[in-house]
Amino acid sequence: MRLKTILAVTLMLLAQLAAWAQKITANAPQQVAVGQQFRLQYTVNTQDVSGFRIGQMPDAFEVLMGPSTSSQSSFQMVNGKTTSSSSITYTYILSATKNGSFTLPAASATADGKQIQSNTVKITVSGQAQGASSGNGHQRQRQQEPQMRDAGSAIGPNDLFIRVSASKKRVVEQEPVLLTYKIYSLVDLTNLDYKMPDLQGVHTQEVPLPQQKSFSVEQYNGRQYRTVVWSQYVMFPQMPGKLKVPALTFNGIVLQRNRYVDPFEAFFNGGSGYVEVKKQIVAPAVEIEVDALPQRPANFSGGVGRFNVSASLDKTEVKANDPITMRVVVSGVGNLKLIKQPAVKFPKDFDCYDPKQTDKTRLTTNGVEGNVVYDFLVVPRHQGDFEIPAVEFVYYDTQTKQYKTVTTESFKVHVEKGEGGTTTVQDFSGQEDVKLLASDIRHIKTGDAEVRTADEVYYGSGSYWGAIAAILVLFIVAVVTFRKQALANADVAASRAGKANKVATKRLRKAAQLMKAGKSSEFYDEALRALWGYVGDKFNMPVEQLSQDNIRERLSGRGVSDQLISNFLEAIAECEFERYAPGDPAGNMSKVYDKAMVAIENIQKEVK
Amino acid sequence: MNRYIRLISLSFIICHLSFVNASALTKAEADSAYMAGNYQQAVTLYDSLLQQGVSTELYYNMGNCYYRLDDMTHAVLYYERALLLSPGDGDVRFNLQMARSKTIDKIVPESEMFFVTWYRSVVSLASADGWGRMAVAFFLLTAILALLYLFTNRMWMRKTGFFGALVMLLCFVLCNIFGYSQKKDFENRRGAIIMESAVNVKSTPAHDGTDLFILHEGTKVTIIDNTMREWKEIRVSDGKRGWLETKQIEVI
Numbered sequence: 125m126r127l128k129t130i131l132a133v134t135l136m137l138l139a140q141l142a143a144w145a146q147k148i149t150a151n152a153p154q155q156v157a158v159g160q161q162f163r164l165q166y167t168v169n170t171q172d173v174s175g176f177r178i179g180q181m182p183d184a185f186e187v188l189m190g191p192s193t194s195s196q197s198s199f200q201m202v203n204g205k206t207t208s209s210s211s212i213t214y215t216y217i218l219s220a221t222k223n224g225s226f227t228l229p230a231a232s233a234t235a236d237g238k239q240i241q242s243n244t245v246k247i248t249v250s251g252q253a254q255g256a257s258s259g260n261g262h263q264r265q266r267q268q269e270p271q272m273r274d275a276g277s278a279i280g281p282n283d284l285f286i287r288v289s290a291s292k293k294r295v296v297e298q299e300p301v302l303l304t305y306k307i308y309s310l311v312d313l314t315n316l317d318y319k320m321p322d323l324q325g326v327h328t329q330e331v332p333l334p335q336q337k338s339f340s341v342e343q344y345n346g347r348q349y350r351t352v353v354w355s356q357y358v359m360f361p362q363m364p365g366k367l368k369v370p371a372l373t374f375n376g377i378v379l380q381r382n383r384y385v386d387p388f389e390a391f392f393n394g395g396s397g398y399v400e401v402k403k404q405i406v407a408p409a410v411e412i413e414v415d416a417l418p419q420r421p422a423n424f425s426g427g428v429g430r431f432n433v434s435a436s437l438d439k440t441e442v443k444a445n446d447p448i449t450m451r452v453v454v455s456g457v458g459n460l461k462l463i464k465q466p467a468v469k470f471p472k473d474f475d476c477y478d479p480k481q482t483d484k485t486r487l488t489t490n491g492v493e494g495n496v497v498y499d500f501l502v503v504p505r506h507q508g509d510f511e512i513p514a515v516e517f518v519y520y521d522t523q524t525k526q527y528k529t530v531t532t533e534s535f536k537v538h539v540e541k542g543e544g545g546t547t548t549v550q551d552f553s554g555q556e557d558v559k560l561l562a563s564d565i566r567h568i569k570t571g572d573a574e575v576r577t578a579d580e581v582y583y584g585s586g587s588y589w590g591a592i593a594a595i596l597v598l599f600i601v602a603v604v605t606f607r608k609q610a611l612a613n614a615d616v617a618a619s620r621a622g623k624a625n626k627v628a629t630k631r632l633r634k635a636a637q638l639m640k641a642g643k644s645s646e647f648y649d650e651a652l653r654a655l656w657g658y659v660g661d662k663f664n665m666p667v668e669q670l671s672q673d674n675i676r677e678r679l680s681g682r683g684v685s686d687q688l689i690s691n692f693l694e695a696i697a698e699c700e701f702e703r704y705a706p707g708d709p710a711g712n713m714s715k716v717y718d719k720a721m722v723a724i725e726n727i728q729k730e731v732k
Numbered sequence: 733m734n735r736y737i738r739l740i741s742l743s744f745i746i747c748h749l750s751f752v753n754a755s756a757l758t759k760a761e762a763d764s765a766y767m768a769g770n771y772q773q774a775v776t777l778y779d780s781l782l783q784q785g786v787s788t789e790l791y792y793n794m795g796n797c798y799y800r801l802d803d804m805t806h807a808v809l810y811y812e813r814a815l816l817l818s819p820g821d822g823d824v825r826f827n828l829q830m831a832r833s834k835t836i837d838k839i840v841p842e843s844e845m846f847f848v849t850w851y852r853s854v855v856s857l858a859s860a861d862g863w864g865r866m867a868v869a870f871f872l873l874t875a876i877l878a879l880l881y882l883f884t885n886r887m888w889m890r891k892t893g894f895f896g897a898l899v900m901l902l903c904f905v906l907c908n909i910f911g912y913s914q915k916k917d918f919e920n921r922r923g924a925i926i927m928e929s930a931v932n933v934k935s936t937p938a939h940d941g942t943d944l945f946i947l948h949e950g951t952k953v954t955i956i957d958n959t960m961r962e963w964k965e966i967r968v969s970d971g972k973r974g975w976l977e978t979k980q981i982e983v984i
Contacts, residue, residue: 583864
């Protein structure tokens with residue numbers, strides 16, 4: 125029966141279309157679910173429409189919006205013949221409220237002066253539309269609209285609360301724990317303020333979350349809450365034991381609608397019809413069990429998590445004094461910020477500088493993740509082949525629950541001889557030094573080389589001592605050979621005495637010359653000097669000490685006869701007497717000369 | 733008989749001449765290699781010459797070659813060897829100082845009393861041989877002057893002879909003392925040069941001994957304990973002491 129009517133209507137519709145008759149077409153989905161929003165459209169194919177009415181809507185459908193009107197028109201010119209078409213569409217948005225099969229009644233309108241009726245549409249409502257998670261855009265939008273409550277209504281503990289969750293309940297020291305504060309709300313929460321207390325024995329870092337909180341809908345205890353993760357913390361427990369995060373009080377501000385707005389009040393105070401209500405929300409305390417790390421190895425880096433280490437050298441062949449950079453990268457997840465710098469055992473001859481540490485980590489919900497880069501700058505000072513041993517990194521693996529050692533490769537460095545790094549020192553004194561342009565070694569020794577065996581030393585050798593001995597022997601021979609002369613020379617007095625006669629003879633000869641010249645005064649002086657000098661020399665006595673007495677004494681001591689002694693003394697006396705005596709000077713002089721000569725000759729013969 | 737002696741002496745002279753010629757030739761070759769800038773070749777030539785015996789000139793030239801090759805360690809070693817043979821040679825001293833100034837370790841010698849320094853510098857003016865020759869010469873002069881004193885009868889000659897002989901005898905004694913000291917140094921060979929680029933001086937003659945300080949190639953050390961074969965106790969001129977492996981140093 126119904127089918128037949130639909131068929132008839134459709135046929136009629138087709139006939140009308142064919143005749144370009146004015147008509148109304150209803151359009152709606154055939155099947156919807158409870159709670160689902162859908163569109164109902166009525167299209168009239170003319171612009172001249174008035175008195176559009178729809179029939180009685182079944183109570184299973186709720187009109188959410190409508191009618192909204194939209195019109196369209198089009199013109200066509202084909203081979204000079206103009207055709208035009210236009211239409212008006214009335215759109216309703218409906219929502220189904222209960223299951224069943226319902227028929228939407230026909231709508232009526234007056235088009236071009238004629239009363240026309242639309243077709244009826246049958247809609248089957250079945251099933252439940254899914255909630256927020258269904259992804260139904262319209263419904264979600266509606267859910268996210270603030271569920272504003274009236275002012276003065278109480279906000280119960282189930283309307284607004286905070287749940288705290290820890291990623292792990294039992295960890296080892298240094299193992300990161302993620303603490304999440306999540307807000308569940310049925311009210312219009314606009315602001316939330318709290319302060320995280322400083323916790324003892326734990327290193328806390330807040331995970332940066334977007335400033336703009338976007339709520340999402342979550343079913344909890346049968347109710348649909350708008351939820352948001354308000355804050356997250358990564359905690360690195362530093363001490364074994366119980367880690368207690370105390371209950372936190374959040375100060376929230378909830379907007380409520382004020383129904384009893386005084387219009388004047390609203391006008392002058394900018395009252396918006398809303399009231400801000402302060403609400404304290406208490407987040408529960410959390411306890412986390414922290415286990416101590418097992419016996420730490422000596423070279424434990426302090427790292428807990430999962431790590432890897434790698435090293436690279438920018439060059440393996442350098443000249444001395446040229447710097448090398450060794451890059452050690454510790455990568456992984458865990459307490460990267462709290463690890464010790466890996467120790468690199470550079471050769472002792474390298475000058476090491478403090479490494480440059482580059483932090484390329486980011487805080488994630490797993491802990492700190494990324495790389496820490498250590499750049500070690502070293503300067504090899506001298507040439508040679510060196511080895512930089514592998515770098516060891518010991519950490520505690522939270523997955524296998526034991527210590528693990530990761531190592532890098534070792535490097536071999538070949539250091540060449542560097543550039544001669546001569547430093548110039550300037551002197552700022554007024555005077556300028558002579559500038560030495562360059563200093564260089566002296567030239568080689570050319571010509572023949574004196575080659576000898578290594579252990580041959582002349583000093584102390586046989587030939588040395590031989591030479592010394594030869595000289596000594598020659599010396600002794602000479603001394604022995606010329607002993608007499610030596611002995612003679614050794615006695616100064618004897619030598620003088622030996623020469624006394626010679627000296628006296630010389631003086632007498634001079635006296636003879638003076639006698640011939642007739643210089644009587646000088647003659648007597650010379651003769652006297654010869655006589656006195658002779659005895660003085662002979663007996664090694666100064667002339668001034670001589671007297672007649674001691675001469676006699678000395679001469680007699682040497683065995684000279686008294687006759688000769690008196691002759692000698694007579695000669696002296698006569699010499700002194702004749703000097704001033706009158707008479708023939710020439711005869712006197714010759715007499716004195718003869719006497720003196722005879723006296724000296726005689727004594728010389730006697731003494732010998 | 734006489735003829736035999738003549739023959740032998742002749743042949744000896746010929747041998748000697750040829751030997752001198754050969755060595756002169758190769759040394760001239762080495763010298764020309766040096767002058768042409770072929771220092772490596774010059775090193776090998778001088779080295780082969782040094783197989784026949786030691787020589788100041790060869791050591792000195794060898795040192796020059798190494799200096800030109802920028803090997804200060806060997807340069808210092810050979811200059812030191814040359815200096816051991818001819819302590820008074822100015823060229824050797826100068827070049828040694830040049831080479832030393834290019835080595836790494838700057839050692840400030842221990843301060844000592846000025847007369848000790850003077851004594852050392854006087855002693856190192858000549859080698860043991862030089863002092864020996866001087867001693868013989870002084871002894872000869874002593875003898876001549878003594879004879880002069882004994883056998884002349886002129887007073888000034890006798891006086892000259894007497895005092896001159898005394899002075900010469902004193903010189904002879906001093907020459908003997910210096911010569912003896914130089915001979916000791918030469919025979920004991922206590923000086924050594926560090927040949928490895930860097931060595932750790934140990935506190936005990938063992939590999940696990942504490943590292944006292946680091947010395948670098950080209951530094952001169954004095955061996956003070958030569959009794960062990962593998963290890964030597966050394967002293968640096970600034971007074972530091974420690975043990976080094978024998979292979980790390982080369983005796984001058």
